[in-house]
Amino acid sequence: MKDELGFTNIKRNLEDSKQNPNRKQVYLPYDIELLSILKDAVIITDKNFIINYWNPAAEEIYGWNANEVLGKDVKKVLQTKYMENGCTEKMQELLNEGSYEDNVVQLTKKNFPLFISSKVVTIKDDLGNINGYISINRDMTDQKSIEKKLERSFNILNSIIENTTDAIYLKNLDGNYLMANSSASKIFGKPMSEIIGHTDWDIFPQDEAKSIVKSDKKIINDGNTVTFEEKIFSKLEGKFRTYLSTKGPYKGYDNKILGIFGIARDITHFKIAEENYRTLFETMIQGVVYQDLNGKITAMNPAAERIMGYNFEEIQGRTSNDPIWKSIHPDGTEFQGDAHPSMVALKTGREVEDIIMGVDYPNREGYTWLNIHAVPHFRNGEKKPFQVYTTFEDITQFMIYDQKLRESKKRYQSLFNKMTEGFALHEIILNQEGKPVDYRFLDINPAFEELTGLKKGEVIGKLKSQVIPEDNIDWVKIYGNVAIKGESIQFDSYSATLERHYDILSFSPAQNQFAVLFTDITERKNVEKKLQDTMENLKLTNSELEQFTYVAAHDLQEPLRMIACFLQLLQKRYGNKLDKDADDFIGYAVDGAARMYELINDLLTYSRLNNRVIEFSDVDMNHILGMVKHNLEILIRENDAVITSDKLPVVKADEVQMVQLLQNLITNSIKFKGKKTPHIHITAEKLDSKWLFSFEDNGIGIKPEYRERIFKIFQRLHGPEKYDGTGIGLAISKRIVERHGGTISLDSKEDEGSKFNFTIRS
CATH class of the missing domain: 3.30.565.10 (Histidine kinase-like ATPase, C-terminal domain)
Structure with missing residues (x-):
């Protein structure tokens, strides 16, 4: 058996068991291969929510490696916040119903919040007691997560073996036990202290020990791994239990046999294991379909029925070549039946992953888009697969979003090329102290070329110091603050190098980047300068006019006072001595002079307001x-x-x-x-x-x-x-x-x- 099954971590599991003698293992036999390729996070805990298994998808989604979280409280690791009912209500539902589904918010290793669609199922022992939980979590934060490739590794077995119900042990060439897990201790009916360092002669009755030693020698001599059934008497239960045992040599770096490893599975629990597997199979969010070596459908889970719109009885025995559905590639070309991922996996014996396919199901309107992953299955020693299972998920909504995004990008590009404002995107260049020293042109639009005279081919990928080596403005300092602090600024300035005035808006679209949107306001500045000069001249003219008004009004007072005085004297001396017309004429003249005098006084008052x-x-x-x-x-x-x-x-x-x-x-x-x-x-x-x-x-x-x-x-x-x-x-x-x-x-x-x-x- 290969080391990737987890034997390098068995010693650590043994040590963990010694340090935590009260900690119980979660007993969950299931299809390991299926768990390892799931795109959903699968987390298995004991009844106290201590993490015992953490699959590769969980590593990718949450950023925690399995080794970092195993043995920790899942609630503290993920810091789950429920969208609807609280934790207490969900726990009650889990205990009463055996499972629950909910949308929750959980945190990554870097404390980034994720929107998770989660389903939790209880794991029970023979007596129906809860001894653990399975969580199947899907990251709904970003639709693009469906494009992420699953990274499969048999390292997943390390965590499973450490918490499995199987007995696992290692012996050296002398027959001394180097390690054994808690299940082995239970089967042997001995504490760890009476197993580690001892031989089979010390642990088992003479007849059993003799048979075991003989089997070990044959394995060492042949160098083969063998699987067989054996009966071992359980001292705890006082009866024999049947185990499916696998033994084989384990080797060092030089490929030299160092001893024997052994795995013993209690197959009396097979029915329970089968039921647990069925629970996982039926509660998966992804669709799963099994096909035999001829491509005929032999099994499918409820998620597959939901996605495809068929129940199992309707399509059992059908193949990928069946005319009831039409399949196409994203470019619209037809998907031939033999090119279906499951058929390719059967033919080549290799996994086929991340295949995007549109299926025109007769009972659906339009194409249903799927992201498909097919895995072939082999019997021991056979090179040709005897079946294939396919996992897939509905990405129709993502494809719609993707199409809209492409259309939006096309519209943006059209706007980008036709906009009259100049636009440029840059990245800031920092020195070792993190201070901005230059910046590089990443993209410009046609208006940029027109407004600056700089051509795209001359600036893209080049530094500012190469394109505009000298200028009257420290552009690097201004834009460096924008790129580093993420603050937007708007200002107008004059470039001596380009000999133009620009109205500039700068903002940061990403870390250490800044964009510039600008217009040429040179003509406006010239007009403003002329207007300012005109206003200065007008101000001077008004001042001179006000001064003139004041002087004129002031100088008119004296002659007007003289005219009024003599008119009043004429009225007094000759009033009623001339005819009526003369008296009226004199009266009009006196009134006019008085009003003129009052008018001049008011005019002086008005002009003094500006001078005072x-x-x-x-x-x-x-x-x-x-x-x-x-x-x-x-x-x-x-x-x-x-x-x-x-x-x-x-x-x-x-x-x-x-x-x-x-x-x-x-x-x-x-x-x-x-x-x-x-x-x-x-x-x-x-x-x-x-x-x-x-x-x-x-x-x-x-x-x-x-x-x-x-x-x-x-x-x-x-x-x-x-x-x-x-x-x-x-x-x-x-x-x-x-x-x-x-x-x-x-x-x-x-x-x-x-x-x-x-x-x-x-």
Whole structure:
């Protein structure tokens, strides 16, 4: 028997048994070959959930080697979290029903979460007592897991033998026992201390020992492995039990015989073993079909019936060449019957794995896609298989996803080639200290070539230092942070080497990689520069215009004051001495001069707003309102105006301009009063970092279409003969509010009063 059956680990199992004398073995005979090729994780534990068997698929799925987990608590290794009911409910179901199925979350060796479809079945002894559990787990995390090839190795037997019900032992050439497992100790009826180091003469009666020694010598002389039945008296039970024993020489590295190994299986438990195998066979998630040497179906499990849509009676005796189903390759070509994996395995005597086949079952709509693995079976010494079993699983959904992925990739490639933004994918180059020192171009799109002038053949696979050796920007540092930290950044910059401005978005699609999406904004930058120059010129022009306005208005005051003075003198001296027309003419001239003087004064006030430096300080608006009431005392009294307010806040503002602002708004409300006694109410509301002030009156109001017009300089809605003033008061108010970082607006309806709202920073 070959070493790959697990004899190299028997010593470790013996030592483990010595260290854990109370630990019981799980008794589970089953088809080892079938377990070894399953793509689902098969985990066998004792009744305390201590792992006794861990198949290759479990190693691949969870990342733990069998040697790392054997003897450990499966719950601590996998850290299972149940999707629906908790652990307690599942254990109760397992004890009551003998099995359960559930979707769970389990962790890999690297603590990566996996979504697992799990089925757990109890293992019972002759008396029906639970002495272990079988878990069959399928990784549902990634559909591509169905493409993974099963790595089969007879190393799986190491774990099984250490926990098998078979008696296993080794003897040297002198007949001394070098090791024996707990089952051997049970069969021999001796503790380990009376077996290891002793011979058969010490353990068995003389007649039995003589027969055993004679058999051992023949095996050593012939060098053959033999299998035979033998009866051994069980001292524990007081009766003989029949064992199927296998003995053979074990050899060293130089192929020299070092002794004898022996395996004895209690075949009185065959029916129990057969039932356990049937349980595993029938609860597998994968379909399993057995065919004889002629390719005729001889057995199939429930999963196969479900996947194929037939029960066993319907297709028993049929072959892969049967016309009831049509099979195709992924490219659509027909699958000939002799090319079916099971037929190839029978013909060649070799395993055939990972064959993708679409089957058009008559009772199904469309093709059912299968991933198939066929394994031939041989009788001892025969070179031609006598049967083949095929395992398969339905990957139709994966094939649909794969087709959609290919279509999506095709659309992506079309978009990639047609997009107007430049795109490039790179990998960062790090030095021994892990710092970025360069990067390599992996892919670029046509727009990249157009926007940079660099061609694909010139950059792909090359380093930045080769393509753009010098530049005014440290691109490696910028993109290195993106690739290492996984952070996205967006910025615009100018490349002196390429002589272009770019708007750039960079992100990391994978570890140590970064992608760049960019557009050429050189023209926009040129326009922005021209616009900035124009704004500077306009600002200078406005400043000069404001200065001119101020000087002009200031210089007009003196001659206008002289004209007004002499007109008033002329009116006083010659009034009622000339005819009525002359008196009217003089009166018009005096009124015009007065209005012109008022207009120039308002214009000076407006221009001073821009020239005067604002001095911000804490200003109590309650105090400001008091000052305004005092300044307007005569106007308020003459119009019987009522001015009320809520408690007003302290704001950061220019005190002089706050007085002017409130005074203008109150004067405006009194001036445009209605038939009712003027009533003005002032409130303030905190909005984030600003205060919203509201001045609400019961005046004549204005039409909605004039709301913006009234804030423009010299804009009047009424003639001077009806309402005095120059039409500049609200324009001044607007300028004051804007210089304090706020806005002003009006909410009003004709004959329903007005409500001025403005904001001031808090």
